[in-house]
Amino acid sequence: MKKLMAIAVISSIVTFCVACVPEKNKTDATVDAPISSVTHLLGSWIIDVDGDVMFDPQTSGLKYDNGYLYSLSDASADVSQILRLHQISLSNSQVIKKIGPTVFSKRVKRGCFYNYLANKPDYEGLSPIRGEDGAWIFVTEDASHSQKLSDACQKTYAKTGSTVYPTLLVRLQVKDKNLEVTHVRPVQFLAEAQVGDFPNDGIEGLAFTRDNRLLLGLEKDANKQPRVFEITVDDNFWQESGFVKVQDSQLLLPNFEQGNHPINAMDVFYPTSSSQGYLLAAARNDNELWIIDLAKQKPTKRIKLAFSAPSYITQDKTQSVCETTHLMNNASIEGVAVVNDHVWMVNDPWKVNYQKNIVCPADKYRYQKMAPLLFKMKIDDAWFD
Secondary structure, three states: OHHHHOOOOOOOEEEOOOOOOOOOOOOOOEOOOOEEEEEEEEOEEOEOOOOOEOOOOOEEEEEEEOOEEEEEEOOOOOOOOOOOEEEEOOOOOEEEEEEOOEEEOHHHHOOOOHHHHHOOOOEEEEEEOOOOOOEEEEEEOOOOOOOOOOHHHHHHOOOOOOOOOOOEEEEEEEEOOEEEEEEEEEEEOOHHHOOOOOOOOOEEEEEEOOOOEEEEEEOOOOOOOOEEEEEEOOOOHHHOOOOEEOEEOOOOOOOEOOOOOOEEEEEEEOOOOOOOOEEEEEEHHHOEEEEEEOOOOOOOEEEEEEEEEEOOOOOOOOOOOOOOEEEOOOOOEEEEEEEOOEEEEEEOOOOOOHHHHOOOHHHHHHHHOOOOEEEEEEOOHHHHO
């Protein structure tokens, strides 16, 4: 099967206008949310350290740091991928190394959340911590299938404002090949925020602003609306063990009358040195990139996306020949990373839908392995007009 991977595919991007007019969502009414023409992106398959495509990593986060992209896996990934940080080359989508598995500080081992974090934590977003070399912050989502907290811990952390088992912000430190969980803080939402109890529709995206505010993207609240919350991470943040009380960011997000329109990944971009910045957020179900003004002056712009993947080209004329690329039926973007003047995205192979992407027998191998792709998109100045 590795012979299938012998042909290198270079990622490229093609952008063109469909019908040359903005598209409107036909099923959901939105407020102040202009939609662009469609931007088509051609991805490149991520190649693992063994030279084959990645096997079932369930990539649920992507960020850039110190010359590389980094991804993480959620709890549904193959056991060989979880509890690790994947370092990926920008030049060829190759996994350089897997950092981990995870080890734990004495502080964390003594705390309430060790059992969950030591088994199959549902990590769903990450961001490097500015000014701390090799330090990362991860966020957890679904803990509904994990071991319950002890009675004492449950009493201490009962008022989450959301799920029974709290969302966790987790600090990790890269030490040689190890990834150490050094500190943990549970998240508390205000009751008036109406987040709701949705274990598998929680925080999916993390991104830091220049002034060290951590933005947290929520898939949906009790009213089925995507939300962005925020906190300030200061020097004393990790020294405490109690709840982190997050606040609504009050950003001008689209509002939907029906359907699910979750934010699943995000990063911050500053068009100029004086700009207050923009949050670039992937709305997975809509195949859209949202351009959200952090100054809260401009309505969110919605960039419509279509994703294509490279096909394996067989030289055997007795077999059916695939096209060089094919439009994906389902991509499911769950990672966004800003690198200079480009935004990179990674998809999370959705097991229920991923094999719908197969259009040629030669493509089956990659989709059956639940292999993800990287997509690279040039940032357009017009997004910020």
